[in-house]
Amino acid sequence: MSVLKTRRRLSVAVITLGLAAALGLGACSGDPTPAPTTTTGPAGGSGPAAQVQPAKFTTRPTAGATDVAPGDPVNVSVANGVLQSVTLTNTDGKQVSGQLTADKHGWMVTEPLGYGKTYTWSGTATGMDGKQVPLTGQFTTVTPKRQISGRLNVGDEQTYGIAIPIALTFSSKVTDKAAAEKALSVETAPKTEGSWAWLSDTQVHWRPKDYFQPGTKVTVNAKIYGVKIGDGTYGKQDISSSFTIGRSQIVKGDTRTHRLQVFRDGQQIADYPASYGLDSDPGRVTHSGTHVVMSKHSTYSMSNPRYGYTDVNVPWAVRISNNGEFIHGLAASVWAQGKKNVSHGCVNLSPARAKEYYDGVLIGDPVEITGSTQQLGPKDGDFSDWTYSWQDWTKLSALNA
Incomplete structure (x- = not known):
């Protein structure tokens, strides 16, 4: 065997023995200090292990x-855990209806609360640490100085003309118009552009930008109960109505030609001689x-003392x-x-023609x-x-002021 080969074998043996010694030292050493526990963060970095947190409640109101x-809003939510049970009880011991969210992280009331009552929370949540935490706390609702009610001009399951405005009249002055308007909504199918406008301190109207499309379904909601709409003033009850827009009928009258024409769904169906x-x-x-048709009467008593007549019945x-x-x-x-205009502001037709028009008219038709x-x-x-x-109309919204 050559000297060179002998030296190489000795070197390998030395290295092998060194590794074995090192491994043996590590395996037989006493009780070394463990390395710190690490956890991977969101970006892939390392840091101290996250501490397990107990459940924590948040209630509205506080x-x-x-x-x-x-x-x-009246609800409760939990962080670092899930809700096991939630109860909200009023002064009389009655439980308020509520609904738990699908993920069991929240609960909200599903019925109106009362005025001037104290409500008490109870229930439990289980935290990520496995421990239960009780839900506690109370809050008190306001006792209003005054309650305001409202009245709509449209009724359920009724049919109206394409120019009908939605009019909401309050029982007394509304000082916080923006708060009141936020509680109002109009849903239409098909979708229709429109806006609320305050025409006085007690009346707000909604109208579309253009006439409604025939057949439009409309639902108006005034969810004013419990809403503060002035200093110490709150809504008394919610109001709603769902109605339908009928066929398109537009009446066009020209005082110079002394004619009154009726167009239904784009087709002229009448051309009456009239006196304006x-x-x-x-x-x-x-x-x-x-103008917009507001009401219809088979007979009506007309009076105008300024021009010398009272209680004149017209058909x-x-x-x-x-x-x-x-x-x-x-x-x-x-x-x-x-031929000639001789009336006191009204549009006169013959009784037979007036009856024909009367029979086909809808509240809300434009004239x-x-x-x-x-x-x-x-x-x-x-x-x-x-x-x-339309530009002036939208400026009357309290939310655009």
Whole structure:
């Protein structure tokens, strides 16, 4: 064997013995200090192991809260655990209905709370540490100085014309209009662009940007109960209504041609000779502008002491504004109908033609009058919504102020 081969074998043996010694030392050594426990963080780094946390409750309102509005959110949530049970009990010992979320991390009330009552939380949650934590705490709802109710102009399962505005009238002045408006909603199918507008301190209207599409389904909700809408003033009850828009019918009248034309679903179905208000007297002119049918009466008693008549009964009267304008029958003016304007602001038709129009009219149908010297405006009262441009209308929303 050569000397070179002998030296290589000796070197390998030395290395092998060294490794064995090192391994033996490690295996037979005493009780070394363990390396720190590490955990991988979100970015893949290492750090101290996360400590297991107990369950922690968050309640709305917070424990001890007073003068809570019943319309405010009322719920409980838990972090680092899951809810096992939740109970909210009022002053009389009655449990409030509620619903647990699917992940058992939250619970919320599903019925209105009362005014001037104390509510108590109870229940438990199990934390990530396996321990149960009790739910405790109380809060008290406000006792209002005043409660305001509301009334809608539209009824359930009714059918209205394409220009119908939704009018909500409050029983007294609303000082926080923005808070009240946030509680209002209008849902339409098909979707229809529209806006609320405050026409006074007690009345807010919603109208679409353009006439409704025929057949539109509309649901309006005024969820004002428990909502603070003024200093110490709260809503008394929620109000809602679901209704349908009927066929399209637009009436077009021209005081200069003395005609009244009816268009249904885009087709002209009538062309009546009519007599409008006397042009030479501003107090008797039929106003130009978009009127809306407000009501209909088989007979109606007309009075205007300024012009010397009271309790004159007319047939088939359809109110189109709040300033005394109607479309109605009047046999006494048949001679002028289609030729001359002689009325006191109303649109006169023959009784037979008035009956024909009356039978096919819907509340909310638009009546577009042109040609007169006086313009219909907001001063003419309810249902003057279409006298505003869309830009001016949206400015009347408290949420756009």
